[in-house]
Amino acid sequence: MDLDEIQITRAIVDSYTQKFKESLDIDVAIAGAGPAGMTAAYYLAKDGHRVSIFEKKLSPGGGMWGGGMLFNQIVVQEEGKEVLDEFGITYSQYSPGYYVADSVEAASTICSKAIKAGAKIFNSVAVEDVIFKENRVSGLVINWTPVEMAGLHVDPLTIRCSYLIEATGHPLEILSVLEKKTGTKLYTETGSIMGERSMDATQGEQDCVEFTREVAPHVFVAGMAANAAFGRPRMGPIFGGMLLSGRRVASLISERLRGK
Numbered sequence: 001m002d003l004d005e006i007q008i009t010r011a012i013v014d015s016y017t018q019k020f021k022e023s024l025d026i027d028v029a030i031a032g033a034g035p036a037g038m039t040a041a042y043y044l045a046k047d048g049h050r051v052s053i054f055e056k057k058l059s060p061g062g063g064m065w066g067g068g069m070l071f072n073q074i075v076v077q078e079e080g081k082e083v084l085d086e087f088g089i090t091y092s093q094y095s096p097g098y099y100v101a102d103s104v105e106a107a108s109t110i111c112s113k114a115i116k117a118g119a120k121i122f123n124s125v126a127v128e129d130v131i132f133k134e135n136r137v138s139g140l141v142i143n144w145t146p147v148e149m150a151g152l153h154v155d156p157l158t159i160r161c162s163y164l165i166e167a168t169g170h171p172l173e174i175l176s177v178l179e180k181k182t183g184t185k186l187y188t189e190t191g192s193i194m195g196e197r198s199m200d201a202t203q204g205e206q207d208c209v210e211f212t213r214e215v216a217p218h219v220f221v222a223g224m225a226a227n228a229a230f231g232r233p234r235m236g237p238i239f240g241g242m243l244l245s246g247r248r249v250a251s252l253i254s255e256r257l258r259g260k
């Protein structure tokens, strides 16, 4: 068969445009495709909600690919094992309560399962601001990462959403903008971003799930972003908390969407 270059181009432009148009007005927008954001997207999509993730980097997966210090294995504790089972990720028991998995299999499988469940992922798209009306976030302001990197003067586009999940990990990029530009008082002890604390794997993992919650009207934090927002410890390359946090935020938002 003779291949037509223009038909290839048309196929890409038309199908991308369709996917993007379907994401302009959605139930849940997620900033950041790390393990927490992708797990949240999977469960929300599985529950029938319209959900899209906007990821600044070319490859979704966040900090998961590199395991610990580029040793590309991850550890998951007992509590997180059932999420590995849900995704069908291969793992083995290293010692009682410590399970190991290949970080590349884990990141790629969660990504694939989220998309197959119906979530959309837009990579190389950075969230740079929020739409803020009537004292709450009602959408995202996005632009191509290369535009941001090159410092080009190009206006962004926007996404409307009922709920936003801030899952950008350590830097808390979206919450920082929200705090700075809108003066929103967050639902933290101080009313502001508290910043992550030094490493404590036990506490950090528990807190990552416990502090997965609404942090401002219609804005939820998940994964490392929850610890960073609420001043809780980091935990290093153990990932059960990230997976459980993603599942929890999906369940909290699903309840709200069902009751809306």
Ligand SMILES: Cc1cc2nc3c(=O)[nH]c(=O)nc-3n(C[C@H](O)[C@H](O)[C@H](O)COP(=O)(O)OP(=O)(O)OC[C@H]3O[C@@H](n4cnc5c(N)ncnc54)[C@H](O)[C@@H]3O)c2cc1C
Binding pocket: 031, 032, 033, 034, 035, 036, 037, 054, 055, 056, 057, 060, 061, 062, 063, 064, 125, 126, 127, 128, 167, 168, 169, 170, 171, 173, 174, 222, 223, 224, 225, 234, 235, 236, 237, 238, 242
């Ligand atoms: C580069 C890097 C280094 C890390 N180093 C450590 C470490 O030394 N110790 C430790 O305990 N944990 C570290 N982590 C985090 C660790 O991997 C976490 O335990 C886990 O990956 C956190 O998962 P998460 O889903 O919360 O966020 P992450 O895995 O961090 O994923 C967040 C995602 O959000 C994306 N993002 C950020 N800003 C935006 C934006 N404005 N718009 C769209 N997308 C955005 C990022 O590109 C990333 O893919 C690191 C993470 C990263 C990405």
